[in-house]
Amino acid sequence: MKTSYRAILAFLFFTFVITSCSRKKDKFLSRNFHAVTTEFNALYNGGIALEQGRTELNKSYIDNYWEVLPIERMQIDEEIILPGQSKNEDFNRAEEKAVKAIQKHSMNIDGKEKNPQIDEAYLLLGKARYFDQRFIPSLEAFNYILYKYPASDKINQAKVWREKANIRLENDELAIKNLKRLLEQENLEGQELADATSILAQAYLNIKVVDTAITLLEIASNATKSNDERGRYCFIQGQLYNQLGYKDSANIAFDKVIELNRKTPRIYMISAHIEKVKNFDYENGNTMELWEFLTELEENRENRPFLDKIYHQIGQFHQQRGSDSLAVTYYNKSLRERSQDKQLKARNYQILGDMNFNASIYRLAGAYYDSTMLNLKLNSKPYRTIKRKRDNLDDVIYYEDIAQVNDSILKLVNFSEAEKLAYFESYVEKLKIQAEEAKEKAEALERKNTGLNTVNNNINSVIPSRGTGVPSQAALFYFYNPTTVSYGKNEFVKVWGDRVLEDNWRWSHKSSSGISSSRNSNTTIEDLASEEERFNPQFYISKIPSNEKEIDSIYKDRNYAYYQLGLIYKEKFKEYELAKDKFNNLLNSHPEERLVLPSKYNLYKIYELLGENSEAEIAKNEIINNYPDSRYTNILTNPDLASEKDESSPESIYETVYALYENQEYEKVISESDNYISVFDSEPIVPKFELLKASATGRLYGYESYSKAINYLSVTYANTEEGKQAQEIETKVLPRIAATEFVENDDLEKHYKVVFQFDNATKEDINMFDKTLKEEVLPNIKYYKLSSSVDVYNPNTTFVIVHGLHNEAVAKTFDQLLTKEDKQKIKKPFFAISSNNYKIIQIHKNLEAYLNISNN
Known part of the structure; x- marks a missing residue:
């Protein structure tokens, strides 16, 4: 019985306590009950969740040591988060605990908060939202603390976190203003001072005020209680000093990081060592001492996770000293490590690519550039730079292969039988x-x-294959x-x-x-x-060529390859020494006359660019004396005209021929193109004339002729932009227009033409007919907005077309739309055709086939 009484009394006591702890009563028991419950339940668990989330955030974040590190380790995700969603469940849980504390334990009585833990709940709420990258809601939580709890002991923390949110929202000037006021008005110490000055430094970094940021980071590194933060702040100081060019000051900052040793993450110490090595003076410094230090770094077992960076730096050391073979070895060692640093991989591949390029191993260089692009962000500026170099390298590989193979063949040709x-x-x-x-x-x-x-x-005879009972035949x-x-x-x-x-x-x-x-x-x-x-x-x-004609062809191909390589090195890569060697090799190889003058002119320009003035003067005089009537001589003797448009330049001539093309003078375009292809042979303008000629050929003679011309262009000039365009036409366009079958007119066809055919007529007669149609006849036709044009069909036939009809029956009875007077002006017979079928007869030149079908 006594036990029952005790249980009943205990139950009644706890019931009394709970009912007396109302959030609406400002009693000692109520205040302390809700404060203790808030602190040791909701806030405690919420704080644990927040720290777990921050730890996970730091683990997933990878610093880019090729750039100045951010003050705070936090990866900003561009993905849009919808309301109610969260990027990290730990932060979501921390937010839920903060909200629970506010909803269930807030004691807002007569406009005043009686629970002293609620301000911390709002601070936890703001932090959880901040780390979940919901910066505007987090800003609201911090502002609420400043508005509602001005006497809170967490007020300075709330002000700092509010400015962190402002900085994330790119309100850097506002953050600087508020933080400067905070530092002036409050006597901050310890971690609060470190937090305020470090985030103020980030704001100054964002607006490119580097020197002020360095000063603030010095204050923050001295004030912080966290060695992790101290190591990071000192390392960023060193990076900023390097950015300003103060290598000695940078090395002092890096030494501070190194002195922390195991007190701070090892990546900071290793990176500080590497940055100091980058600042080494190879002209005046002790290279043997540096080599011993790098060897020590490499052999230290604790540095194994960072060997990718160490090997890369040792490769740089050997490259600086001219030991290219050792440099290549260490760059490859760096690549063999399982590095997470894509930029480091990209740099290793690019350096190896450049080294192979300089050694004229172009195919291998191209492979390294391909690997470089795989480790760069797509369409970034570095990616586009490497891609342009790689695309140009295709041409180099092709012509270098021709030059090397043909040189080898010619060497064999000149051997004696023995x-x-x-x-x-x-x-x-x-x-x-x-x-x-x-x-x-x-x-x-x-x-x-x-x-x-x-x-x-033996095994299979014992163990049958799965589910069949038959021995495996693997x-x-x-x-x-x-x-x-x-x-x-x-x-x-x-x-x-x-x-x-x-x-x-x-x-x-x-x-x-x-x-x-x-x-x-x-x-x-x-x-x-x-x-x-x-x-x-x-x-x-x-297999060695013995025919004189075949040997001459090999010489010509080799010489042309030399010429193209000279142009590529000069124009695309700015490798003037390589270009000079190629042009000199060409001129010493008894080239055909068409390559001599442009090669000498390009050599003259290269000598100018290299500052070899005496050589440039000799080349200039040789061109003027030996080729007085050439356009190169005209340019050299009249340098003021070089900047003006030269009417005799290939570009100007091309524009003139292109104007003929637009005027449908296709026969003239073909003959002029043939002429200038010979005149400008081996110059970059030739593929343009070939493409223009192919287009004119297609317009005049149809699909088959166009196809042959495009195929010739794609094979002969495959390395040029026009050749690549021809390849695309060959694979994508020609198959789409290959069909010769006419389309049956249906209700979906809404465009028809009326065609007047002129065979062997003069241009004046055709233009007169078109003028009469356009100015005197078509304006009189009601309900239709019609127009006309002249189209060349083939060398002997020209069409005058009426456009704007949307019905087959109306097109076939076009003459019924005319007045009696207009019928007297337009007596010529015509035929109607849909737009789709008109394209087919123009592409395949099968007018007779269409007329036979139409008449039937």
Whole structure:
């Protein structure tokens, strides 16, 4: 009984306590009950959730040490968050706890808050929203503290966090104004001072006031209680000093980071060491001491997670000292590390690409540039720069291949018979050694596979394949045998060349670098030889060109490749020394006359750009004396005219011919283009004339002629913009317009034309008819807004077209729309045609076929 009484009394007591703790009563018991419950329940759990969220945020954030670090580690996500959604559940939980504390424990009595923990609840609410990147709602929470709780002990924290939200909202000037006022009015100390000055430094960094930001970071690093923050602030100071060019001051700041050692994240210490190495004076400093230090960094086991950065810096060290082979080794070591730093990877690949480019290993350089682009942000400025260089490299690779191959062939051509035999006997011996090694490897692999197959078969005889009860045949599958796979790959390359994995890979225009496959064939002579021929020196000697015409063609191709390389290096890469070498090689190779003058003029311009004035003067005088009537001489003797439009320049002439094209004088365009293609042979304007000629040919002679002209352009000038445009026309446009079948007129067809046909008529007669139609006849036709034009059909036939009719029956009875007087003016017969069918007869020149169908 006593136990029952005690339980009842306890229950009554707690009921009394709870009922007396009303949020509407300003009693001692109520205030303390709600304050304690708020602090040790909602705020405690909310604070834990907030810290968990911040820890996760810091783990997921990756600093970019190639730029000045932000004061606060926080990744801003551009993704739009809808109301009620959250990016992080921990922050969502912290917000829920803060809201719960406010809703259930706020004691707002007579306009005053009696629970001293509610201001902290609002502070927690604002922080949770801030880290969840909902800055406007977080700003509202901080402002509410400033408005409702001016006497709160958290008021300074609320002011700092409010300005952090303002900075995230790009209100930097407002944040600076408010924080400066806070520092002037309040005697802040410790962490509050560190928070206020560090975030003020960020505001100054945002408006590019670097020196003030450095001073504020010094105050913040001295005031903060967190070594993590101290290390970050000192490192940012060092970065900012470097930005201003004060390397000594930067090194002092980095030394402060290094002195913290294990008290701060190791990435700060390693990055500080690397930044100091970047600031090293290679001219006056002790390079041996620096090398020993870098070796120590590399060998320290604690630095293993940062070897990608350390190897890159060692590569830089060797490159600065001219040890390119060692530099390449360390850049490759850096790439082999599993680095999360894409910019570091991009720099490694770009440096290796540049080194191979400078060494004239263009194909490998192109591969490195491809890898560089994979690690850069798409369509960013660095990406576009590398992409432009990579696209230009396609041309270099193509012409360098031609130059190297043809130089090798010509070298063989000039060998004596004895020298040829000795050369290919040595070559065949190497092939035999390679074949023997390959055979030994294949036999070893076969023995290994035979052993594996025996084991697999023994296992398979015991273990049936899944669900069938039949022994597995996996060991017999083609792709499980490395020997057969390797053989298959080699056979594929022999037949098809190096192809990219993509749709329509068998098409002739497909290739790995975007150039015509005919230019990228990897098939060698020995691949096409029989087993007997492969090891016979006479087989290779028989392949050396002996025909004089063929040898001349090789010389011409080689010389043209030299010329194009000179232009590419000069115009696209600004590599003037390389360009000079190519033009000099060309002029020393007895080139055809058409290449001599432009090569000499380009050499003159290169000498000017390199500051080699005496060489430039010699080249200039040679051009003026030997080619007095050339346009180059005109430019050199009248430099003031160079900036003005030269009527005899290729560009001006092209504009004149293009005007003929627009005027439908297609025969004249074709003949003029042929003429100027010969005159400006080897100059960049030639592909433009070829494309204009192809377009005029198509307009005048139809699809088949146009197709042939485009194919010629795409193959002959594949490296130019016009050639690439021709390739696109060939693959995308021509298939769409290849159909010759006429379209049956239906209700969907809303455009019809009336066509007056003129055969072998003078231009004056055609223009007179069009003028009469346009000015005297069509304006008299009611209910229709009609117009006319003149279209060339072929060299002998021209059309005068009436446009604006939307009904087939009306088009066929066009003459009934005319008045009696107008019928007397327009007596010529006509035919009606839909717009779609008109396009077909113009493309395929099959007017007779259409008229036969129409008459039937």
